[in-house]
Amino acid sequence: MGTNATINLNQLAESITGQVIEWRRYLHSNPELSFQEEKTAQFVYETLESFGGLELSRPTKTSVMARLIGSQPGKVLAIRADMDALPITEENDFDFASKSPGVMHACGHDGHTAMLLGAAKILSGLKENIKGEVRFLFQHAEEIAPGGAEEMVEAGVMNGVDLVIGTHLWSPLPFGKVGVVYGPMMASPDAFWITVRGRGGHAALPQQTIDSIAIAAQVVTNLQHIVSRNTDPLDNLVLSVTQFTGGTTHNVIPGSVEMCGTVRSFDPKLRETVPATMERVIKGITEAHGATYEFKYEFGYRPVINDAEVTRVIEETVREVFGEQALDLMRPNMGGEDFSAFQQKAPGAFFYVGAGNEEKGITYPHHHARFTIDEDALEIGVKMFLNATFKFLV
Structure with a gap:
């Protein structure tokens, strides 16, 4: 033309x-x-x-x-x-x-x-x-x-x-x-869902519970180490917990907490490693505190x-x-x-x-x-x- x-x-x-x-x-x-x-x-x-x-x-x-x-x-x-x-x-x-x-x-x-x-x-x-x-x-x-x-x-x-x-x-x-x-x-917009199951009870008697909120909070914090300490700084990876739900009132420690979020990456090989690394972190923290967990990871679109x-x-x-x-x-x-x-x-x-x-x-x-x-x-x-x-x- x-x-x-x-x-x-x-x-x-x-x-x-x-x-x-x-x-x-x-x-x-x-x-x-x-x-x-x-x-x-x-x-x-x-x-x-x-x-x-x-x-x-x-x-x-x-x-x-x-x-x-x-x-x-x-x-x-x-x-x-x-x-x-x-x-x-x-x-x-x-x-x-x-x-x-x-x-x-x-x-x-x-x-x-x-x-x-x-x-x-x-x-x-x-x-x-x-x-x-x-x-x-x-x-x-x-x-x-x-x-x-x-x-x-x-x-x-x-x-x-x-x-x-x-x-x-x-x-x-x-x-x-x-x-x-x-x-x-x-990036590839993957999604995940986590449930941390503890044992609920009175907030004034925490020793009788397995505090799902305290444990889930540690899960959130430690998941950030996947990006900052388990991933090459020159690779692109985002891991965000975007929803955190648990509890009904001020004086009850809930029996479970639900979370969800997203993982974003460009590298197919790096992407494939993330779910196993996440589960290792979740499993380690929940087991250390006597809780259990459910974990679902869904691969979204390709980058x-x-x-x-x-x-x-x-x-x-x-x-x-x-x-x-x-x-x-x-x-x-x-x-x-x-x-x-x-x-x-x-x-x-x-x-x-x-x-x-x-x-x-x-x-x-x-x-x-x-x-x-x-x-x-x-x-x-x-x-x-x-x-x-x-x-x-x-």
């Missing part, structure tokens, strides 16, 4: 920005939880159908795939957007605020879906200019393990795909910036690890379309994303589109009841998808 074609792509993106915003607002008003995105999927399917030139299918009950087969043979590029919302009661007072009590698009997935619809609309009219195939993947259930990506992969959406890209509107990143990360980008060559093309696209000042070569973070399931089948890259804007008061974090995005970022996402498509399919 030459300069004129690139400019035309950007002009086409700008021409439908209003429509993309309308789609985003409709989706924001009508959020659906993971694995329940029936109306969302139907809306996406019908919108894609209206474009013409796309082969549509429903890989799972609440996901959609559209295939755009170009006029000439070439590679197969998959582009993914997630569609599910979160169990949060929205506190924004927008005209397009959630109409579903207790459900909200608080992570930007409404924008992801709208941006990919925009890219599909424009590219479906450029079939004669495309070498190969573009596969648009509208994914359900990113927010809940085992995740919709794995189900879509099992349904065959990645069969024959040569490379895959996806993006996330990112509120910590200012509008106008595009974040690119080489290699490990997002998102970006392919160097695909990422290089994404970086090049940012520089060419938006200029050097737009590029932010970011550090990885310990969040999780099931985009990694697609990366198991083809080289891929995930990138961020800045969606925060302090001047507009758009500062709330993801998963907050007042989260929103700078809608001007939607046009940037569409331009990234369009220009990257023609850089990959050459």
